[in-house]
Amino acid sequence: MAKASRPALTNNEIRRLVLLYFHDRNKNATSSMGKKGSAVKIRNVKAELKAQHGLTQQEVQSNLTYLLSQGWVEEKSVEKQVRAKGGTVIPSVTNYYQITAIGIDKIEGPGEFTMPKFHGIKIEATGQNIITVGDGNQINAQFSELGEALAELREAITKSEEPEANKMSLVADIDTIQSQLAKPQPNRKIVAAAWEAVKGAASIHGCVALVEKLTGLIARLIS
Numbered sequence: 001m002a003k004a005s006r007p008a009l010t011n012n013e014i015r016r017l018v019l020l021y022f023h024d025r026n027k028n029a030t031s032s033m034g035k036k037g038s039a040v041k042i043r044n045v046k047a048e049l050k051a052q053h054g055l056t057q058q059e060v061q062s063n064l065t066y067l068l069s070q071g072w073v074e075e076k077s078v079e080k081q082v083r084a085k086g087g088t089v090i091p092s093v094t095n096y097y098q099i100t101a102i103g104i105d106k107i108e109g110p111g112e113f114t115m116p117k118f119h120g121i122k123i124e125a126t127g128q129n130i131i132t133v134g135d136g137n138q139i140n141a142q143f144s145e146l147g148e149a150l151a152e153l154r155e156a157i158t159k160s161e162e163p164e165a166n167k168m169s170l171v172a173d174i175d176t177i178q179s180q181l182a183k184p185q186p187n188r189k190i191v192a193a194a195w196e197a198v199k200g201a202a203s204i205h206g207c208v209a210l211v212e213k214l215t216g217l218i219a220r221l222i223s
Helices: 011-028 043-051 057-070 101-108 142-158 163-181 188-203 208-222
Strands: 071-082 089-099 130-132 139-140
Touching: 011 043, 011 057, 011 071, 011 089, 011 101, 011 163, 043 057, 043 089, 057 071, 057 101, 101 163, 130 208, 139 142, 142 163, 142 208, 163 188
Parallel strands: none
Antiparallel strands: 071 089, 130 139
8 A cells, every 4th residue: 555645844844843853852852962862963863854754854954954054953063083994093073963042942932041132232222112021022012912912822822732843833923923023113014924824823722812812903013
């Protein structure tokens, strides 16, 4: 019997699965490297993601390159010296990959130890009133009601029994909206596009009322 083919995934969906893989590996690690380490060799990354999600080597490699360039994942090189039979010392380098702090925050949300988003920028010089909402995001005070409502929805989603990949996808889009709320004039197209995905959270138990409340707040922002 022929094996059923895996549904096609977008690059964003693959990136979420890859980042979640590194997050879970770090969460369950008992050492920095090795079989149960937070840092892992590329061949193991590809093999485990193929086993878990049916991802091809090309899908893993191309999207890992993107995650590396954005700082969600980092590469660590370990150099060893191998002595050949003739006595020649040959350097050997092994590359390991692991999630970064901002990669962890991308999944879990900002926490007590997260570097402030505008670290190094003199907020007072911008003339804006920036506040921190419940999920740790910093936004313009004029959007406080919307920001807090998004933070409530984010918390409800993370505590739900949804598959982790679905949670991550929704939370990433909520963070996209929160990032726009730091501006005096958010990009309406970006907010509208992200909201199209976020409002799907209405199907999650306990999120219907929050999505209904946000629908009106978002409409006022993008209209």
